[in-house]
Amino acid sequence: MKLRKVEKIDLTKFEQFISIIEQVRDHHCEARAETMFYDLMIKLFRDVLSAVREGRPFITNTMSFPTEIYAAMGITGLEIDMATPFLDVFLDCESEIFEAAAGLGVRTEICSPQRAPIGWMAKGWYPRPTAVMHTSMDQCDNLSQTGNILGALYDVPVFCVNRPYRFWDQKGVDLMTGELQDAVAFLEEKTGYKMDWDKLEEAARLTLKMMEISVEISKLSLTARPCPVKAGTGFFIHWIRMAYAGRQEGVDYCQAFLDEMKEHVAQGKGYAPQEKYRLINLFTFPMGQHELIHWMEKEVGAVFVAEPMYHHYNEAELAKVDPSKPLEALARYYYLEPYQQFYGPLAEFSDMIVNDAIDGGVDGAINFFNIKCRMGGAAARAIKDQLKEKAGIPTLTMGADMMDLSPATGADLKKLLEQFFLILDTAKKKTAAA
Amino acid sequence: MTETLKTLEEIRKVNASFPFSEPARKWKEQGKKIVGWICINVPEEIIHAAGMLPYRITGGDEEITLDRANEYLFSGSTCSYSRTILELQLRGEYGFLDCIAAATPCEGVIRLAEVGTHYHNIPILPLLDIPRKINERAYDYYHGEVVGLKKNLEQFFGITITDAALANSIAVYNKTRVILQKLYDMMKKDTPPLSGAEMMEILNAAVRMPREDYNILLGNLLKEIETTGRALPAQPRLMISGAVLNTSSFIKGVESLGVNIVADDLCNGSRYWWEQVEAGEPVRALARRHLLAQCPCPRTNPQHMRSEWLMETAREMRLDGIIALTMRNCAPYILNLPMWKTKLEDQGTPVLDLDIEYGGGFSGQVRTRIEAFVEMLSLEVEI
Numbered sequence: 034m035k036l037r038k039v040e041k042i043d044l045t046k047f048e049q050f051i052s053i054i055e056q057v058r059d060h061h062c063e064a065r066a067e068t069m070f071y072d073l074m075i076k077l078f079r080d081v082l083s084a085v086r087e088g089r090p091f092i093t094n095t096m097s098f099p100t101e102i103y104a105a106m107g108i109t110g111l112e113i114d115m116a117t118p119f120l121d122v123f124l125d126c127e128s129e130i131f132e133a134a135a136g137l138g139v140r141t142e143i144c145s146p147q148r149a150p151i152g153w154m155a156k157g158w159y160p161r162p163t164a165v166m167h168t169s170m171d172q173c174d175n176l177s178q179t180g181n182i183l184g185a186l187y188d189v190p191v192f193c194v195n196r197p198y199r200f201w202d203q204k205g206v207d208l209m210t211g212e213l214q215d216a217v218a219f220l221e222e223k224t225g226y227k228m229d230w231d232k233l234e235e236a237a238r239l240t241l242k243m244m245e246i247s248v249e250i251s252k253l254s255l256t257a258r259p260c261p262v263k264a265g266t267g268f269f270i271h272w273i274r275m276a277y278a279g280r281q282e283g284v285d286y287c288q289a290f291l292d293e294m295k296e297h298v299a300q301g302k303g304y305a306p307q308e309k310y311r312l313i314n315l316f317t318f319p320m321g322q323h324e325l326i327h328w329m330e331k332e333v334g335a336v337f338v339a340e341p342m343y344h345h346y347n348e349a350e351l352a353k354v355d356p357s358k359p360l361e362a363l364a365r366y367y368y369l370e371p372y373q374q375f376y377g378p379l380a381e382f383s384d385m386i387v388n389d390a391i392d393g394g395v396d397g398a399i400n401f402f403n404i405k406c407r408m409g410g411a412a413a414r415a416i417k418d419q420l421k422e423k424a425g426i427p428t429l430t431m432g433a434d435m436m437d438l439s440p441a442t443g444a445d446l447k448k449l450l451e452q453f454f455l456i457l458d459t460a461k462k463k464t465a466a467a
Numbered sequence: 468m469t470e471t472l473k474t475l476e477e478i479r480k481v482n483a484s485f486p487f488s489e490p491a492r493k494w495k496e497q498g499k500k501i502v503g504w505i506c507i508n509v510p511e512e513i514i515h516a517a518g519m520l521p522y523r524i525t526g527g528d529e530e531i532t533l534d535r536a537n538e539y540l541f542s543g544s545t546c547s548y549s550r551t552i553l554e555l556q557l558r559g560e561y562g563f564l565d566c567i568a569a570a571t572p573c574e575g576v577i578r579l580a581e582v583g584t585h586y587h588n589i590p591i592l593p594l595l596d597i598p599r600k601i602n603e604r605a606y607d608y609y610h611g612e613v614v615g616l617k618k619n620l621e622q623f624f625g626i627t628i629t630d631a632a633l634a635n636s637i638a639v640y641n642k643t644r645v646i647l648q649k650l651y652d653m654m655k656k657d658t659p660p661l662s663g664a665e666m667m668e669i670l671n672a673a674v675r676m677p678r679e680d681y682n683i684l685l686g687n688l689l690k691e692i693e694t695t696g697r698a699l700p701a702q703p704r705l706m707i708s709g710a711v712l713n714t715s716s717f718i719k720g721v722e723s724l725g726v727n728i729v730a731d732d733l734c735n736g737s738r739y740w741w742e743q744v745e746a747g748e749p750v751r752a753l754a755r756r757h758l759l760a761q762c763p764c765p766r767t768n769p770q771h772m773r774s775e776w777l778m779e780t781a782r783e784m785r786l787d788g789i790i791a792l793t794m795r796n797c798a799p800y801i802l803n804l805p806m807w808k809t810k811l812e813d814q815g816t817p818v819l820d821l822d823i824e825y826g827g828g829f830s831g832q833v834r835t836r837i838e839a840f841v842e843m844l845s846l847e848v849e850i
Contacts, residue, residue: 036805036808137805139802140801140822143802169599169600173574177599177799178768178798178802181768181770181802181803182802182805185805193599193768193769195599195604195605195768198577208604208608378581379581380581402541407545407546407578407798408577408578411540411544412578412581415582415585440543
């Protein structure tokens, strides 16, 4: 199959997804913040449909583009590589989507969150955006290239934000600030909408607030016993911080997440009936494996007290943020969002993991590393060795995939987890005997 | 019958002992330093100007088992190039290097360098960051990185690299580029003087010996080609495209099917030597040449530059087809290929999209698919 412009767009699936999420929200939420998460997701997808139907600009972006810019320009935006995995899993159409991507020559070595957007556009099931904003999200090879294919499929303009490898030096911040300046100019040209710099400053303040709340969430999660965070919701807060960056709804969500944790702490209540294993999670839990998460939490008593990729902020760097210089603030946020550090220098990313493991008093680490991820997967052994050496804990490394079950099914993962919990039991007995 | 070139025999001697080549061994015996480099965006001229031997870290001419590397870099996600390098490092075969200067071209190389620091004892300088976008802003940033590389090298060895030394090194390396361009121009003939496999042997030797000596060999080779009038038979003309490929035996296998590999799109081929460093302040000139290349790496944006270069090369070299070698897990190449494949095919240049592993041989399914492609071309091409 050749890479040609997709002429026919069919949004039936996109619309079906909203109905399904409404049902999930109404029937499957345990925590208040969960309900709020689905509410916000529904709102976002509805906004996209409205914008497209009414002929207003709609921008789609790949991971880590600062969506505060949309908020300040009054543009509707959607992160395609966070949206399409949800679409795939809830609509149960992964095979069709991956087949469409494969037809263009996009091989299975590319991680599923990056094949999914290509598949959705190749099928013509994704709304046609005004433009695609993609980023090198530090050094993820996929992200710096997929935007080009997406742009070619829908014949829309593409802008790549170039993100440097080293996070914190001024040179890196300056490069990012300049890149964002160019991104704003590009969006102004393509949408006809103008940047409201006062609104951008306000958006930068709101994001800062979200990050400050997230620091509290991280600390409480590491120290509270029993664990006041429901398993699997770490990804939700990350999703909201990305999708609702610079918006009051995002701040409200983070606050609700924290408040609910505090209520649990005050009541001495966790989500696991009996907390047996305190764990650190090293990568995103495979999507669609709700039963496995439920089993770990409710039957085994295994809780994730540390999820550094969602919660661990560099507080010293956070203190340097000045929202009155909004583009520079956004440049710094780009680095500050913990998930993105996983795609940066290994030393920083392994330090945040080791520190969380120590601070959380964890019994073991679980690495559901995405088998196709060249940044996370390649570092799995080095991380495991450092956790053993510096935190004295074992790590279960499981090659999984966020959506594609071919590398490991839920049953495979469960078997490995059962074996790992036996190892943790043995370690606990040894410690008790000593 | 094609003449055997004496200079080629000398070049083969350089590649014969891998990775510690004979010229490198002699260099080391003189008490001089060798700096290994990974990625062509590390300007070798800076290492050369420091009075050291820049030595490109690659695999050899055959596939090796990767048992040790696979323990540290997961085989399901890391390319076989990175794992091959790590394997050789863990085996101690690159123990003759005094340090490594690497860049950040892709995930594979970044994690190779970072993970490697935990498991082998060759010092690695701070990684030189290469932007993934080519424009003036990126150039300013990259220039700072090249300045940083120079400082890091100076600090690590306690030396000073002068502008005069840099200017001299640029001239030496530019000379190489001029001669390689001449050889490349000769490949435009219907009856090229060199096979693609020989070109690869020539390019492999470039990064495994002192450059001044290499330039002499290249000069001799040119003269020898001119005096002998060496010419290969006219056959279908192909390009090998890919990330990196060091196995001349692989290309020899392809050519044994009755084709001439007259061009390449490889980072140890055209992308390595394509352009001169222009005059000017040396570090700025180096940064400009290395970042703002006309035939960029698949990792770069905007992607149209690559498509345009490939389309132009296909026309200029009168290519009958392109073999696109997709190394497994090389995400930049995998995701870039769809962007130009359709354009080339629309232009009338068929592209064979083929999965390979770095160092892999010309056998099995790979051979079968290339044979089929060549048969298809032979039906279309009249020589």
